[in-house]
Amino acid sequence: MKIHNFSAGPCILPQEVFQEASQAILNYNNSGLSILEISHRSKDFVAVMEEARSISLELLGLQNKGYKAIFLQGGASMQFLMVAYNLLEQKGAYLNTGTWSSKAIKEAKLFGEVNVVKSSEDKNFSYIPKGYMIPTDVDYFHCTSNNTIFGTQMKEFPNTPKPMVCDMSSDIFSRDMDFSKFDLIYAGAQKNMGPAGTTLVIVKESLLGKVTRKIPSMMDYKVHIEKESMFNTPPVYAVYVSLLTMKWLKAQGGIKAIEERNEKKAQLLYSEIDINPLFKGYTAVEDRSIMNATFNLNDESLKEKFDSMCKEAGINGINGHRSVGGYRASMYNALPLESVEVLVDVMSDLERNA
Known part of the structure; x- marks a missing residue:
């Protein structure tokens, strides 16, 4: 996997x-x-x-x-x-x-x-x-x-x-x-x-x-x-x-080229956070990081199910820091868009099956 x-x-x-x-x-x-x-x-x-x-x-x-x-x-x-x-x-x-x-x-x-x-x-x-x-x-x-x-x-x-x-x-x-x-x-x-x-x-x-x-x-x-x-x-x-x-x-084309890719990854994930009623972003929208997206479940009773779905999909390392709780998806330069797509799919599946 x-x-x-x-x-x-x-x-x-x-x-x-x-x-x-x-x-x-x-x-x-x-x-x-x-x-x-x-x-x-x-x-x-x-x-x-x-x-x-x-x-x-x-x-x-x-x-x-x-x-x-x-x-x-x-x-x-x-x-x-x-x-x-x-x-x-x-x-x-x-x-x-x-x-x-x-x-x-x-x-x-x-x-x-x-x-x-x-x-x-x-x-x-x-x-x-x-x-x-x-x-x-x-x-x-x-x-x-x-x-x-x-x-x-x-x-x-x-x-x-x-x-x-x-x-x-x-x-x-x-x-x-x-x-x-x-x-x-x-x-x-x-x-x-x-x-x-x-x-x-x-x-x-x-x-x-x-x-x-x-x-x-x-x-x-x-x-x-x-x-x-x-x-x-x-x-x-x-x-x-x-x-x-x-x-x-x-x-890869230097910093300008990698910035375009980073923006696409961040936009994809933040869009799902904003439209999915099961999740909410932690930070002020205008100050959101393109490197580290922090978000929480609106219903903590879904945590076990979401964590299990993430594990099944091969998603690693999204637990939030103890200072914030919830989840944190770090989307550094080498992370492919495909990985963000997998995470977004899991979040969407959770909404459909909640």
Whole structure:
């Protein structure tokens, strides 16, 4: 039976990527060695790292614009700390749209004052706050583009007088926009780019070196840029599979092409949620994520039946996060439209047989 993987992360990846990556475990680049055992200082892996850093900038349209790409460890959670370590001199402005931005705020408070410009916590993060002003006396503005747990997504970003930092962990490479609006972007790989174990950071070099505190080497973006992501042993396999995924994305036509496919998938599922009387969406309609659709049953007595039908259809990973309950269908880049069609068919069948 074909499994339809709606897991929020680690996420679905393209089958072509799995095939090439699995071959590399046995014999990488005809070297007779596994990608898991080659030296990270070898020519083979240095070439992988260089290409991964280069193609990430190319996909975002940021090459030759003063940006550097680095692959780090510790997930986005480490970036909550590193952003503040490197950028927060006195005060940071944060938009609070969910669990991850709340955690970022907590870490930033260790380094200076935090101004939460607006929050959607009053309605359990079911919408994106609007109509806020970013103060001019802050060092930077931080936001989270997509909220995996609650299923909200920022559709517009403010014109900020200060550098803009964005956590794009769960929607990077999924939609086209002017990425030069951002001064620093970070994303854990395991949501939409690769396996768990590495984090992509895109940073404008002119942003760095302005805080007066001493920064430990492992926490210093400048050190990692200078060492070309090789300051310490990098997560070789995670970087390699992320490279394969980015090459796959480029072969699909890049971000613009994948955005069209993502929009079709999201439109199909949200249409069913809206017309099917057994279901209701969790988030505000205008803030719905194209990556993570959150929804609930109107009648919880149908849960056992719906869960059983999903299992029979090979649908995996749609249980909602404990913070929200209900269901969450994550529709990352590699998820085929066919999988969404199967889920919609099951939802329709439930209505007919309820």
